Amino acid sequence: MTVWNVDKNAEAKTMVITAKFKTSIANVWQLWADPRLLERWWGPPGFPATFEHHDLTPGGTITYFMSGSDGGDRFDSAWNVIEVDAPTRLVVEDAIVEDDGTPSDGNSMTRMEIDIEAVGDTTRMILTTHFHSLEGMEQAIAMGVADGMKACMSQIDALLAEVAA
Amino acid sequence: MASVNDPCATPPETTSPANTVSAAGLTSSAGGVIYNQMVVDTRERERQTDRLFFALSDATRRDIVTRTLDRERSVSELGRLYPISLTAVQKHVEVLVDAGLVSKHRSGREQLVRGKVNQLRQAHELLDELETVWRSRLERFEDVLNETTGKESE
Numbered sequence: 001m002t003v004w005n006v007d008k009n010a011e012a013k014t015m016v017i018t019a020k021f022k023t024s025i026a027n028v029w030q031l032w033a034d035p036r037l038l039e040r041w042w043g044p045p046g047f048p049a050t051f052e053h054h055d056l057t058p059g060g061t062i063t064y065f066m067s068g069s070d071g072g073d074r075f076d077s078a079w080n081v082i083e084v085d086a087p088t089r090l091v092v093e094d095a096i097v098e099d100d101g102t103p104s105d106g107n108s109m110t111r112m113e114i115d116i117e118a119v120g121d122t123t124r125m126i127l128t129t130h131f132h133s134l135e136g137m138e139q140a141i142a143m144g145v146a147d148g149m150k151a152c153m154s155q156i157d158a159l160l161a162e163v164a165a
Numbered sequence: 166m167a168s169v170n171d172p173c174a175t176p177p178e179t180t181s182p183a184n185t186v187s188a189a190g191l192t193s194s195a196g197g198v199i200y201n202q203m204v205v206d207t208r209e210r211e212r213q214t215d216r217l218f219f220a221l222s223d224a225t226r227r228d229i230v231t232r233t234l235d236r237e238r239s240v241s242e243l244g245r246l247y248p249i250s251l252t253a254v255q256k257h258v259e260v261l262v263d264a265g266l267v268s269k270h271r272s273g274r275e276q277l278v279r280g281k282v283n284q285l286r287q288a289h290e291l292l293d294e295l296e297t298v299w300r301s302r303l304e305r306f307e308d309v310l311n312e313t314t315g316k317e318s319e
Contacts, residue, residue, distance in 0.1 A: 002307045009294040019303050027314045041305035068224045137291040
């Protein structure tokens with residue numbers, strides 16, 4: 001099991017997910033630090049994310065867009081990088097994206113804290129997501145659930161392929 | 166009869182015998198009433214989740230939700246965004262209204278659609294959905310980790 005623990009606090013609109021991986025801290029960090037790796041898991045199947053700017057320094061910005069694999073409209077998103085302490089801690093807040101595609105300050109809807117630590121020979125990743133508003137949660141779901149059904153289908157396909165092999 | 170592939174088809178509704186709390190339930194023990202109410206709540210939640218997932222399973226409907234979260238848009242304005250008929254857009258909007266994702270009201274000759282942050286949908290329900298989002302995201306995270314490091318993860 002990847003997901004070790006999930007702690008949800010509705011009042012604080014906060015969710016803490018702890019996941020455990022049998023690999024090094026550096027390898028887990030790479031999946032956040034390398035935009036080409038990050039985009040391979042951020043978006044759901046059928047709604048991939050493409051990271052354009054990825055400046056992983058405090059005050060830097062990370063911008064990405066998600067678009068349907070059927071070539072549908074794109075949705076731009078941006079994170080303002082708040083804290084970076086490679087390879088163990090990263091804090092980002094999402095930013096409102098202006099019409100020209102640049103992120104603006106303020107009115108962040110979500111704050112995400114990523115903490116990576118070694119526990120024995122495994123690595124623990126603790127994701128704390130805090131939503132400032134219900135709107136932020138709704139939007140995160142709309143973007144993240146996306147192709148829930150397609151995701152199920154691809155998992156079934158993968159299983160079938162395994163069985164057939 | 167709508168075909169299986171019809172994006173506007175209604176989601177399968179599970180019929181629930183526990184849908185109604187009978188008057189008899191009220192005369193039984195208090196525990197029975199509470200139990201019945203819990204069953205009703207659970208079934209209702211399941212149906213709501215079905216409607217939500219169904220509504221979000223279609224790219225056009227997701228697009229409508231995202232666009233109307235920013236500001237109100239008329240059905241005809243939405244209609245110009247997609248290569249589908251106005252009737253099809255209206256059907257998509259109806260599915261979204263059923264799922265509680267948008268609200269709709271009339272203003273003159275226009276039907277205005279607004280992405281809805283339904284105050285009735287409690288934060289804990291949203292967190293449950295976010296948990297689902299993150300669980301699948303972390304499965305992909307682990308897949309990429311395995312591919313890049315060639316190691317087994319727990």
